[in-house]
Amino acid sequence: MATWSSSRWFLYRLVRSRPLSHSSRALTLGHRHHDNQNNDNSQVSYSRSSGAGGQHVNKVNTKAEVRFHLQTADWIPLEARNNISDQSRTRINKAGELLVTSEVSRSQRRNLDDCLQKISSIISRASERPGQTSPENLALWDIRTDKRNKERLKQKKLYSAVKQSRRVDVD
Structure with missing residues (x-):
């Protein structure tokens, strides 16, 4: 499993892909810059997708799997982290990692973007x-x-x- 550290924008994109403060009921995350944080709390790996597709499916690793360690993400408020743990407990493994996969596309990049979008929507839902x-x-x-x-x-x-x-009656 390879750690995805080629881009320093991973956490920035994760948070900024859909702003959390659209609703007045959303928790505010503060004005910290997330682009300078390290990527120690996330890992991305690729594997072969399942399903139809013939030779292409059997040769190319397009399925994206993102493991996001929830408790080390200190930029997410504690209340939101607890909500994520409650709402997505089937996606969290024993190590406390939120596991998100995607194989909707034939492209690694699109599947990775889909995983990031899923994580962003999980965080948004838990922050409301x-x-x-x-x-x-x-x-x-x-x-x-x-x-x-x-x-x-x-x-x-x-x-x-x-x-x-x-x-x-038996009388």
């Missing part, structure tokens, strides 16, 4: 804070919950009555 629920929505929620409970109890009584009618 839930909005405030309005009092009207809370009232509607309570009404609907009460209605569901009443319907559930009604069905339960109906089922109980059916069972009672099938019971045979």
Whole structure:
């Protein structure tokens, strides 16, 4: 597995490919420059893609696999890192690396860009804070919950009555 250190822009592109501060609910990452950070928390490797494609698939390593160590990425807020760990726990291995793969294209570069886009969207999704629920929505929620409970109890009584009618008294 080769470490991808040919470009110092890896983390910069990762963060800047889609800005996180579009929404007022997004966590702010600060104004640090990420292009001068080292690439010790990421590794990129290439392997053969699966599926149809004939000779090309069997000869060329186009599948991109990016391993991104989440806990060493100190430029991501702790809350967002915890959210990523919760939301993407099937993609995180025992070493704490976020594993993202792509084989949508026949090009290594496009697959790598797709992996970076996936990581960026994972970070963006984890950085969003839930909005405030309005009092009207809370009232509607309570009404609907009460209605569901009443319907559930009604069905339960109906089922109980059916069972009672099938019971045979042995006196």
